[in-house]
Amino acid sequence: MTSATASKNKKQTASETKILTANYAAAEAVKLCGVQVISAYPITPQTPVVEKLMEFVHDGSIKVEFVTVESEHSAITVCISASAVGARVFTASCANGLALMHEQLHWAAGSRLPIVMAIPNRAVAAPWNILNDQQDSISQRDTGWIQLYCRNSQEVMDSIIQAYRIAEDVMVPVMVCYDGYVLSHTHMPVEVPDPAAVKSYLPDYVPHTILDPADPRNINPVTLADPRLNAENVLCHGYFELRYLLQEALLRTPESVEKAGREFGRLFGREYGILDHYRCDDADLVMVSMGSLASEAMDAVDRLRDEGKKIGIIHVRLYRPFPAEIIAGAVAETGCRGVAVIEKDVSYGYEGALCTDLKAALFDYGVNVFAHSYIAGLGGRDVKSAELYDALSRSYEYCSKPEGSRRKDQEWLNCLI
């Protein structure tokens, strides 16, 4: 074998490192996953995902049916139809485009279709704002989709690959969320896995209901409250039972996510789980966050640790289904006195959505710590390391206050009102 052939073969079979934005990492991942149908409508900051995939279609490096449509509602509808007839599908959207999909997001989950969608998180209008926060995907948390949050381009690449494995295991669609611009447009080194290895990691998609002209089916007919006999005289689920099955599938999803992450680690050397921890040992205060904030805060935590303040970070990778027992256990294991939840979303009229979910989990599992809600970075408001340092310092002071006086009003970080 000549050296040229050897190097050519090596290129074909080994992983390679590329400098990619998270958007391009998403597109490269789609190329590796044997996706058969793509439908997406461009929206800033997701547009480069669509452009890159179009490029792949044009240069022949990906063999897919790319269906161009006039709206996000149609994009997800194409994906639902294609997934229902047995194709592996992909779409991407964010902000108002994702909001326009809302009705069909329920259809996708209710139809138990393993669709994967990339979401470079962006603020939802009004007023118009194209910059980053996570209000768009948080607003879709109750549609029955799985939500994974990423901290960098590598995690986006790897999570999209894992998302197909998870989705097709539990038959529930997955959103892979990453912060717009902060990640979507920031170049960083990404190891692109060996295509053959990805192929072995992802078995072919087998739909739960085979649609065949020789065996015609009406899918999603009107299904009222009670179970009823179908045309074959079999007692079938009512709406209530079908929705219970979706809930069951979501409740066993953490196990599937862990398994997919472990297996991925075995094959590619990067293991994934439900949560990521940073300097949590013996922490008195734990910052809990999702997405890029959790990696940005590492500097602030390092500085605070240098000053002897025992603070760590828990990154919530899997937000829906909410891994209540796992996260309550992780907080308890640190032995901390409190958590500071810093997030780029708010459930208007209450507090950060992650904070509420976390407090419910802590209460349920008897973990008696304080929880402070910080709202940060809405509409792209910069979140500087110094601001995270200050916020965590403020919450840290509550660790030494007597129990019963550790409550703190929610804070909008760096709001200049």
Place this chain on the structure above:
Amino acid sequence: MGTRNCGHITASSSPAVGEAGRTGDWRVQHPQFDYAICTPAKSGIPSCFRCWTFCPDAVITKTVPPTVNLEYCKGCGICSEVCPTGAITMVSEEN
């Protein structure tokens, strides 16, 4: 005795009459034909059939005279509205 073993994780059905159940029980009124003035019934010639044309549930037959399948008629009353001779009256289920 639950539905867990029905073999589906979503709602689906084979094509069949009434695959969504007997929708006739949604009804509060049903159409009653007066064949003395219904055009095809009166003339004995296949004609008019506006009730058959407009029925959204396809439960009216294109026959002389037209008939209604009350197992699936939801009682919407469109047939009564479109009948040019006023031969169809909506009658309360209580009667």
